[in-house]
Amino acid sequence: MTSWLLAFNDLHYTYPGGRGPVLRGVTFGIPEGKKCVLLGRNGCGKSTLFLHGNGIIQPQTGQVSWRGKPFVYKRSALQEMTQRVGLVFQDPEHQLIASTVSEDISYGLCNRNLPPEVIRAKVENILDVFGMRELADVPIHHLSLGQKRRLALAGVMVLEPQLLLLDEPTAYLDRYQTKNLLRELDQIHRSGTTVLMATHDMDIAFEWAEWICVMDAGKLVFAGEPQEALSKREMLESLHLGMPLIAEVWEALPESLKQEVGGGIPRSVDELKKRLSGQLVSSR
Template identity: 55%
Template sequence: MSQWLLEFEDVYYTYPGMTQPAIASLTLRIPQGKRCAVIGQNGCGKTTLFLLANGLYKPQQGKIYWQGKPLNYNRQSLIQLRQQVGLVFQNPEQQLIASTVEEDISYGLCNLGLSEIVIAERVKQILTQFGLNSLATRPIHQLSLGQKKRVCLAGVMVLQPTLLLLDEPTAYLDPLHTRQLAQTLTKIHGAGTTILMATHDLEWVYRWADWVFVLEQGKLVLEGTPQDVFTQQDIMETLQLGVPLAFELLSLLDKVDRVTMIEQLKTKILHILFQHL
């Protein structure tokens, strides 16, 4: 099997009525088994990339391949693709459609034509796995935002996707729920799912990702390990993205020679901290 799960080859996508493409000449390959992050300024095309990746949008030019085969846009192929490429939207309100938690989680399984017994079993397992048992029969509108986000992730993971796409999953989460999400994603990745996350949280990217894609105006401008990408500090500053504070402070240690005084180091660290305010 190819080492690439999903491949974009010179893809263009322009929204109806718009003149500028949201995705332009995009060539990008998602490596199997990795924790990938896609970063870039607001409006650089991250969400559009995801909507193309699971076939909700069709490129006007270029090709997208899933496991080496070009995407097919007939109904049956798209149902299969969306089971394998799970997308968690940034805003849970766009994703949650049923009235209760367990109904919502079972919705996607019903589309796969599974028996009621299998569906009930899979829903039960995922409710337990995501700590949602006490909320199973709760109306969706009564949940907190953090709980809704967890239900969205459970509703996608119940389909056992090969690739999980997460659009800004840490947005609006408090530190506790951000840590819980990190633990959940570690388990999901450990069980064999490749993950691609869009985020503005560079500290998270630095600690979490194996591979980073940097987009600008719908194009891939940089990719590599977090270390490789953030070492291109000039490019990251030109793109107005900057680099993670942790990276910058740790890089400082590499530059310090033995004779540099501690006081000088402290001054430099304070200077960097102020730049990150």
């Protein structure tokens, strides 16, 4: 049986003064140790769900649990949850509060009453890990949007969460920074952190994820392996998410070549290249 690190059970939520329910009975679990992606069209409730993931929002009905234990909405228990679950907001302006880069990174550590020398060492280390040492004393309002997003991630990772929730982390990043970020996320995952990323980028989702969840209108409509998700073209298209580009390329190949290469839709250009070159070698 899969062990869920964080699980949402039949969550319902309507914002005060909102136009109607945003979460309408969403139920799903985040499998421990996996790189997970959450897909869903604009406004389906992804960011609202994330805010439930570390207790910032309390569900009106339903339950959120950590390793099978329901959240307790009391100050000390919630503080513990924010240590376990790191949330990187969709908009970094909502996350960054101090005046300089290093002050912002140290903010969460200061709240934990750690000795100053421990805080200093952790901040120095994370500045190196994220390649931000030269920006240490730069005022936050001098950073580009991409740099602010990077800083928001650094400020969460310095707290060493067990689960990282990333809300559309590649939005506004250029190709180079997107690749860098994905490499960093792989490193974060290898070091033992479970990651759940909300994204609209189907190419990134299918190349990167080991587990795919799809939401629509405040409910979960799919959770499973990427290969299984790729076989649900009709569902992905009906939700206006579409298919990753690689699936369209695969679709365009002659049937005879697909049969020779074998397997289902490849998840990345690299996988397609490998399979094609394997096929070419074996047919020589």
